[in-house]
Amino acid sequence: MIVRIGMLGKWLAMGVLAAANVLASGQTAGPGKYRIAGRMVNAATGEPVRRASVALLAESDSHTVASVESDGEGQFVFTGLGAGKFQLTASKRGFRTAFYDEHEEYSSAIVTGEGEETGGLVFRLVPGSVLYGVVAGDGGDPVEGARVMLFQRPREHGHGLAGRMLSAGTSSTDDTGAYEFDDLAAGEYLVAVVAEPWWALNRSSAEARQRPGGAALDVAYPVTFFDSTTEEDSATRIVLAEGRREQANINVHAVPALHLTVETPPRADGSVARAELRQTIFGVQVSAQSMGFLDALRTGTVEFNGVAPGRYELAQGDPPRVAQLDLAASQRVDPGLGSPAVSVSGSIRMGPAASDGGTALLIPADGNHAQSALQTACPGGAFSFAAVPQGAWELWVTSGGRTLPVSAVTVGTRTRTGNRLVVRDRPLQVVANLNLGDTRVEGFARRAGKGVPGVMVLLAPKDSAAFAALARRDQSDSDGSFSLRDVGPGQYTVVAIEDGWTLDWARADVMARYLARGIAVTVTEATGKTLRLAEPVPVQPR
Numbered sequence: 001m002i003v004r005i006g007m008l009g010k011w012l013a014m015g016v017l018a019a020a021n022v023l024a025s026g027q028t029a030g031p032g033k034y035r036i037a038g039r040m041v042n043a044a045t046g047e048p049v050r051r052a053s054v055a056l057l058a059e060s061d062s063h064t065v066a067s068v069e070s071d072g073e074g075q076f077v078f079t080g081l082g083a084g085k086f087q088l089t090a091s092k093r094g095f096r097t098a099f100y101d102e103h104e105e106y107s108s109a110i111v112t113g114e115g116e117e118t119g120g121l122v123f124r125l126v127p128g129s130v131l132y133g134v135v136a137g138d139g140g141d142p143v144e145g146a147r148v149m150l151f152q153r154p155r156e157h158g159h160g161l162a163g164r165m166l167s168a169g170t171s172s173t174d175d176t177g178a179y180e181f182d183d184l185a186a187g188e189y190l191v192a193v194v195a196e197p198w199w200a201l202n203r204s205s206a207e208a209r210q211r212p213g214g215a216a217l218d219v220a221y222p223v224t225f226f227d228s229t230t231e232e233d234s235a236t237r238i239v240l241a242e243g244r245r246e247q248a249n250i251n252v253h254a255v256p257a258l259h260l261t262v263e264t265p266p267r268a269d270g271s272v273a274r275a276e277l278r279q280t281i282f283g284v285q286v287s288a289q290s291m292g293f294l295d296a297l298r299t300g301t302v303e304f305n306g307v308a309p310g311r312y313e314l315a316q317g318d319p320p321r322v323a324q325l326d327l328a329a330s331q332r333v334d335p336g337l338g339s340p341a342v343s344v345s346g347s348i349r350m351g352p353a354a355s356d357g358g359t360a361l362l363i364p365a366d367g368n369h370a371q372s373a374l375q376t377a378c379p380g381g382a383f384s385f386a387a388v389p390q391g392a393w394e395l396w397v398t399s400g401g402r403t404l405p406v407s408a409v410t411v412g413t414r415t416r417t418g419n420r421l422v423v424r425d426r427p428l429q430v431v432a433n434l435n436l437g438d439t440r441v442e443g444f445a446r447r448a449g450k451g452v453p454g455v456m457v458l459l460a461p462k463d464s465a466a467f468a469a470l471a472r473r474d475q476s477d478s479d480g481s482f483s484l485r486d487v488g489p490g491q492y493t494v495v496a497i498e499d500g501w502t503l504d505w506a507r508a509d510v511m512a513r514y515l516a517r518g519i520a521v522t523v524t525e526a527t528g529k530t531l532r533l534a535e536p537v538p539v540q541p542r
């Protein structure tokens with residue numbers, strides 16, 4: 001079993017390969033009698049991959065054991081190995097650095113020992129994909145300096161963080177309007193462009209009317225998606241296959257800019273609450289602007305100029321009111337528009353975040369793309385969000401590169417299983433209860449008495465409300481062994497599913513038929529650090 005965290009693991013692997021390359025090609029690891037051998041192939045075509053760097057790492061600490069280079073037929077071999085578990089990773093220009101039999105952040109370790117078959121491995125390297133295009137304006141002229149944002153629909157399933165659209169990169173167009181994203185994984189992508197007409201001269205609406213020809217210069221580009229639509233829900237998905245180059249040209253069109261006037265009443269101390277206009281794309285906030293502080297003091301209003309038509313979130317007043325706007329015309333905003341945002345503060349119970357500066361996150365629970373996620377530091381285990389819009393949210397905690405399991409949320413005297421909370425019109429004081437189990441559940445995934453490598457192993461809690469916090473996954477190693485880490489007290493069912501990586505494993509109705517044939521597991525405070533299953537987990541077909 002090998003588990004990594006997103007692209008961090010890829011970067012580490014690249015560093016390991018760079019270090020491993022100082023070892024001689026074909027170097028063996030020692031006086032042991034076992035070997036690991038196989039063939040590197042192009043995952044898209046099946047052709048051999050020649051001169052790929054292949055590194056063998058100790059599974060316990062990722063220490064480099066040896067490095068070789070695949071030959072003209074893509075073959076590689078490590079000899080002189082002792083009994084143990086090894087990670088296998090490979091890299092070649094034009095391909096994505098990968099671990100052996102990689103699925104999402106999981107992969108299979110290679111187990112050497114008496115009776116283990118480790119001589120016929122097929123390591124499939126996935127060629128990187130490329131997405132490129134040109135952003136053009138009215139008349140077909142190239143748009144230089146446009147911000148092109150790439151979003152990826154996650155292939156993994158689950159709740160909250162796992163189900164949100166991912167920001168996959170940002171690029172700027174050159175003087176020909178061209179942009180490019182390379183070394184992309186296969187999958188579904190969406191592209192959005194944010195740009196400004198170079199000739200735009202955005203003034204207040206009154207000034208624009210008085211200036212001869214001013215209206216022609218008072219223009220803006222709306223956020224535009226591929227295939228040249230300004231509606232987020234109508235954006236065309238781009239499906240990238242392994243090793244393919246896909247072109248996505250986008251045309252943007254200048255439209256009359258809008259002007260938004262917002263009242264800024266003074267506070268008791270004479271200061272003003274600055275209004276903020278935010279724009280969110282696929283749940284990712286891409287802009288936030290506050291305008292005219294001196295104007296607010298003098299006139300009691302601010303004006304947002306040069307605003308393109310589209311969807312925005314406006315925070316105004318003190319306490320702040322948050323409103324979702326679909327702007328199609330200039331307007332003066334009613335001070336009572338929107339719902340009051342309230343503070344959400346609290347503490348983390350049983351968490352290392354109290355000592356290492358973790359982060360608390362609030363994720364919209366209703367799938368609303370117009371509302372971005374909120375995050376704040378939690379020094380000493382305490383966190384505070386100053387202004388949270390009303391609605392349903394999921395509370396998450398991250399620390400040290402890990403997502404910590406929020407198994408229950410306490411509000412006042414009431415504790416609710418899971419990480420969901422509802423924000424209404426009053427400040428909320430909560431306690432995030434973490435289930436920081438340190439038990440490791442180990443076992444074997446087998447069919448007809450033989451270990452099956454590469455299968456998805458899922459530890460599913462019987463308490464469905466705590467699924468997001470307590471579920472654990474792993475991938476079986478070459479001998480069928482697996483290790484589910486950081487398991488907290490509770491009752492579970494463990495299943496092993498061949499080719500199960502595309503299943504929506506967080507849905508009870510999808511998993512019901514698999515769970516019926518799973519193995520029941522109970523973890524208590526007295527279980528200890530390791531729980532070894534007495535019977536193998538039967539491998540079920542997809």
